[in-house]
Amino acid sequence: MSLEELCGLKAFLKTTNWSNSMRQISEHDFQEITSNFNNPYRLMAPVPGTPDLTNASLKIDHGTTALGFVYQGGIVLCADSRSSSGINVTTQTMDKIVPVSSQIVGTLAGGSADCTYWYRVLARESRLHELRYKRPMSVDAAAKMICHVSEMHRGTGLNMGMLLAGYSPKGPSLVYVDSDGVNISGKRFSVGSGASNALGILDPMYRFDLTDEEAFDLALQSLCQATLCDASTGGMVVLHHVGPAAHRIVRKVDCMELHKKYSLDARNFS
Amino acid sequence: MSNLGIEQFPDYQVPGVSHADFSPYESNGGSIVAIAGEDFVVIAADTRLSSGYNIHTRKQSKLFPLSNQTVLASTGCWCDTLSLTGLMKLRMQNYEHTHLKTMTTDAVAQMLSIIMYNRRFFPYYVSNILAGIDKDGKGVVFSYDPIGHCERATYRAGGTAGALLQPVLDNQIGYKNMNLHGEDAPEVTKERAVAVASDTFISAAERDIYTGDSVLINIITKDGIETQELQLRQD
Amino acid sequence: METLLGIKGPDFVMLAADTTHARSIIVMKEDQNKIHKASDNLLISTTGESGDTEQFTEFISKNIALYKMRNGYDLSPRAAAHFTRKNLADYLRSRTPYQGLHVCRWVCFRIHQRYDETDGAELAFIDYLANAKSLNHAGHGYGAMFCSSIYDRYWHPNITQDEAYDIFKKCIVEIQKRLVVNLKNFNVSVVDKNGVRNLEPISAQSLTDYNASS
Numbered sequence: 118m119s120l121e122e123l124c125g126l127k128a129f130l131k132t133t134n135w136s137n138s139m140r141q142i143s144e145h146d147f148q149e150i151t152s153n154f155n156n157p158y159r160l161m162a163p164v165p166g167t168p169d170l171t172n173a174s175l176k177i178d179h180g181t182t183a184l185g186f187v188y189q190g191g192i193v194l195c196a197d198s199r200s201s202s203g204i205n206v207t208t209q210t211m212d213k214i215v216p217v218s219s220q221i222v223g224t225l226a227g228g229s230a231d232c233t234y235w236y237r238v239l240a241r242e243s244r245l246h247e248l249r250y251k252r253p254m255s256v257d258a259a260a261k262m263i264c265h266v267s268e269m270h271r272g273t274g275l276n277m278g279m280l281l282a283g284y285s286p287k288g289p290s291l292v293y294v295d296s297d298g299v300n301i302s303g304k305r306f307s308v309g310s311g312a313s314n315a316l317g318i319l320d321p322m323y324r325f326d327l328t329d330e331e332a333f334d335l336a337l338q339s340l341c342q343a344t345l346c347d348a349s350t351g352g353m354v355v356l357h358h359v360g361p362a363a364h365r366i367v368r369k370v371d372c373m374e375l376h377k378k379y380s381l382d383a384r385n386f387s
Numbered sequence: 388m389s390n391l392g393i394e395q396f397p398d399y400q401v402p403g404v405s406h407a408d409f410s411p412y413e414s415n416g417g418s419i420v421a422i423a424g425e426d427f428v429v430i431a432a433d434t435r436l437s438s439g440y441n442i443h444t445r446k447q448s449k450l451f452p453l454s455n456q457t458v459l460a461s462t463g464c465w466c467d468t469l470s471l472t473g474l475m476k477l478r479m480q481n482y483e484h485t486h487l488k489t490m491t492t493d494a495v496a497q498m499l500s501i502i503m504y505n506r507r508f509f510p511y512y513v514s515n516i517l518a519g520i521d522k523d524g525k526g527v528v529f530s531y532d533p534i535g536h537c538e539r540a541t542y543r544a545g546g547t548a549g550a551l552l553q554p555v556l557d558n559q560i561g562y563k564n565m566n567l568h569g570e571d572a573p574e575v576t577k578e579r580a581v582a583v584a585s586d587t588f589i590s591a592a593e594r595d596i597y598t599g600d601s602v603l604i605n606i607i608t609k610d611g612i613e614t615q616e617l618q619l620r621q622d
Numbered sequence: 623m624e625t626l627l628g629i630k631g632p633d634f635v636m637l638a639a640d641t642t643h644a645r646s647i648i649v650m651k652e653d654q655n656k657i658h659k660a661s662d663n664l665l666i667s668t669t670g671e672s673g674d675t676e677q678f679t680e681f682i683s684k685n686i687a688l689y690k691m692r693n694g695y696d697l698s699p700r701a702a703a704h705f706t707r708k709n710l711a712d713y714l715r716s717r718t719p720y721q722g723l724h725v726c727r728w729v730c731f732r733i734h735q736r737y738d739e740t741d742g743a744e745l746a747f748i749d750y751l752a753n754a755k756s757l758n759h760a761g762h763g764y765g766a767m768f769c770s771s772i773y774d775r776y777w778h779p780n781i782t783q784d785e786a787y788d789i790f791k792k793c794i795v796e797i798q799k800r801l802v803v804n805l806k807n808f809n810v811s812v813v814d815k816n817g818v819r820n821l822e823p824i825s826a827q828s829l830t831d832y833n834a835s836s
Contacts, residue, residue, distance in 0.1 A: 163508035230536035298673025
């Protein structure tokens with residue numbers, strides 16, 4: 118006992134008095150039910166004869182519209198912040214544009230938990246890559262990793278749609294990856310339920326030689342239209358700019374203010 | 388190749404093999420409200436545990452103190468709640484023994500998210516809200532979806548009456564009706580947080596059959612957890 | 623929706639694939655190359671569920687490359703077709719853990735073609751049930767429905783590369799005229815004794831003053 122006291126362990130050995138039921142859990146079971154702490158790719162298997170989850174009215178949070186495009190000044194990413202489960206809005210303030218590393222930024226659409234979990238794993242993976250190889254992970258490599266995750270979980274109901282943006286010495290790259298294992302790079306993408314609405318504005322007005330201000334305005338307008346026309350898109354509109362050196366949040370604005378700015382009246386009188 | 392661990396089961400009908408229905412979920416009801424202030428957080432849950440139209444018990448606490456700075460409230464399928472909270476306690480104990488310190492609320496929040504995502508393909512059917520004091524001494528609330536999407540908030544309602552109570556909180560705590568900007572909104576006091584939490588439960592007991600009997604309210608400050616109880620309608 | 627076309631000549635094989643990448647009702651990309659170079663004289667083109675096609679093509683290409691590394695020579699054209707067919711068939715019929723889950727999704731239609739020094743040209747047609755057949759001309763997807771008659775009418779055993787390219791033009795004119803889906807642009811590649819070459823893509827613009835009846 119004296120050794121424990123010397124180390125100051127006493128407080129910790131005495132404070133805990135857990136229920137008996139959990140005391141019987143074996144080391145093996147414990148490892149099994151927390152398998153993804155040791156290896157994030159090892160999720161617990163679906164049980165054989167997979168239970169019908171539809172009866173349980175399990176509602177999972179879903180994210181919505183995100184868009185991104187490449188122009189002469191870099192890459193613009195823009196997303197809303199509404200997350201809903203079924204008809205209920207769970208939050209209006211979700212961050213849907215997440216920095217993966219100092220070089221890569223990503224947007225998320227689809228199941229919020231799926232996206233945030235796998236972004237966390239991706240962030241870990243890209244940090245390990247930096248430590249191992251002393252150079253940042255490329256956007257293509259990041260996209261490939263997400264692709265492998267999708268491929269590993271084919272048909273299990275994983276639901277993600279991601280845009281990954283970043284700079285490499287070769288220039289800007291923007292990649293779309295999703296839970297079907299699709300992996301395509303391009304200049305202009307929109308993901309989520311409001312994607313078609315956003316594209317309607319983005320496509321005709323997009324040019325590669327947009328100035329910074331024009332590009333930001335175009336992204337905001339497109340997303341503003343998506344918040345108007347799509348019920349599950351709304352809340353704040355967040356605009357990120359990814360440049361050769363760094364990425365930054367350009368604007369974070371309530372979509373109601375954008376509605377005022379881009380409404381029919383405002384356009385007529387200005 | 389076997390990292391999902393599924394055995395070789397054919398997905399088509401095999402003569403002579405009967406498939407037993409397997410529906411391992413049940414909603415046992417209950418509601419949670421949590422409100423965070425500058426240096427405190429109030430978390431409340433009712434004590435009714437029911438199944439369909441039967442009430443199992445009128446005094447089951449749904450609040451699980453994980454440390455003296457963190458409380459987890461969990462409703463939904465009660466068996467999932469039990470195994471989830473049991474596992475949380477086990478892991479926190481492990482952490483204490485390994486690192487000789489108690490997990491911070493932020494760390495617990497992330498851990499809960501990862502534990503829940505581990506069961507992505509056979510989820511815990513629970514509605515979780517985690518409340519506590521964060522590393523800067525501020526009150527925080529974390530809310531979760533069934534597969535572990537975690538979001539930090541200042542106030543949140545969950546459980547069967549969650550959709551009923553959230554708008555009340557938006558109005559009374561978030562001042563969403565008053566056209567105020569963040570900094571103009573009056574800061575919520577401990578007394579007001581307790582009062583609003585109590586009021587929301589009185590409303591919920593009127594309109595939700597799974598909420599009633601009594602409310603347990605935990606008030607967490609840097610000095611520890613204080614518990615209050617409020618009687619509700621028992622019908 | 624997506625369309626692949628292939629023609630075998632006496633000493634070449636030519637392949638055309640549309641460049642549209644669609645997700646549900648949205649066109650995500652208009653310049654996606656679906657003709658992949660698997661080795662110096664092997665082209666693989668796939669259509670089907672996006673994601674799976676990429677994954678599967680990559681798997682086959684990498685294994686063919688691995689074979690060459692191990693043995694010092696390329697897989698013969700027929701062997702490559704058989705390897706592909708066997709893998710597709712195994713995926714389709716296995717219930718092994720996680721591959722089992724996506725078996726039903728391995729809907730890959732494929733045309734597999736190569737030119738070999740000894741065997742000459744080979745055009746392998748493999749469909750989503752892993753039927754494999756060596757053909758003179760083939761097509762996959764809705765667009766191919768309009769093309770069988772054109773192939774029948776214009777293909778002959780001594781066809782030249784120019785004639786084959788012209789048949790593709792005829793097919794694409796018809797596809798753009800009759801198919802409800804808008805397939806604007808087609809990449810064309812050829813493999814012959816000189817290896818793999820990309821030809822001029824055939825698009826709506828390049829066909830404006832093309833006379834299909836000539």
